[in-house]
Amino acid sequence: MAISAEARTIPGIPAGKMGVWWFLASEIMLFGGLIVSYVVFRIGAGGWAEERAHTSLLFGAVNTLVLLTSSMTMVMAYAAGERGDQRGVTRNLGWTILLGLLFLVIKGFEYSTKLSLGFTPASAPFWSFYFTMTGLHGLHVLAGIVINTLLWIEAGKGLERHHRVELGGLYWHFVDIVWLFLFPLLYLL
C-alpha cells in the first residue's frame, strides 16, 4: 500500500517530513565527520593557518550572505503557500533558485582563481579538505537547485502539493547550516 507524504507515522509528524529528517540525520553524520576530521588534522599539524590565509574572505562572506538570503526566500515561499498565495510561492522559489545559482557562480570563480594560483587538492592537506568539503557542499547546493526548480514548476500549476515546499526547504536550510560552519573554518580561523 502506498503511503502519501502527508500520512502520519508518529502523531503530528507527516511521513514525508519524517523521511526528510531521517535523511538529514545521515547528512549530519557525513558533514560532521568531515568537519571533525578537518579539526583533528588541523590541530595535529602546523602550517594550516598560512594556507587558510590564501582563501578570499570577501568571496566567503558574500556567499554566506547569499545563502542566508536564499534561506529567507525559501521560508517565505513556504509562508506564501500557507496563505494560498501561488504567486508568492513561485516568486520566492524563483529567488531561491537564482541565489543558489549565484552561490555556485561565485564558488566557481573562486575555484578557478585558486587553481590558477596553483592551490590544488594535492598542494597541501588544507586545500585537500577545502576542495572536498566545499565541493561536496556545492553538489548539495546543485541538488537543492534541482529540487527547488521542480517545486517551482509544480507551484506554477497549483498549490495542491504546497506542503512539499516545506520538505524542500528543510533540505535547503540544512545546506545553509553546513555552510555556516564551513565559512568560519575555511575563511576566518
Place this chain on the structure above:
Amino acid sequence: MTHAHISPAKYLWIWGWLAGLMLLSVLVSELALPKRTIVLGVLALSTVKAALVGLYYMHLKFDRRWLTFLALFPVLLIVLAAGLVYSSRLVRL
C-alpha cells in the same frame, strides 16, 4: 503541521539577526585577541546562527520534540567520536 503563527516579518527579522551575526563573526575573527578566544567566539556565533535557522526556518521550535532529538542525536554521536579520538591521544601520552 502548519506554522501560520510565524509571520513573514518574523522570518525577515531572523534574517537580519543571521546577517548581523555573520558580520559580527567576521569582526571577531579580525580582533587582536588570543587565538583560542577567537576560535571559541566565532564557533559559538556559528552555533547560534545554526540554531536560529533550525528553530525558526526549519520550524523545530514549533514541531514535535522528536524531530529535534532526531537532528541532535547525530551531532552527539560525532562529539562522542571526536572525544574518543582525543581521549586515545591522551592515553598514548
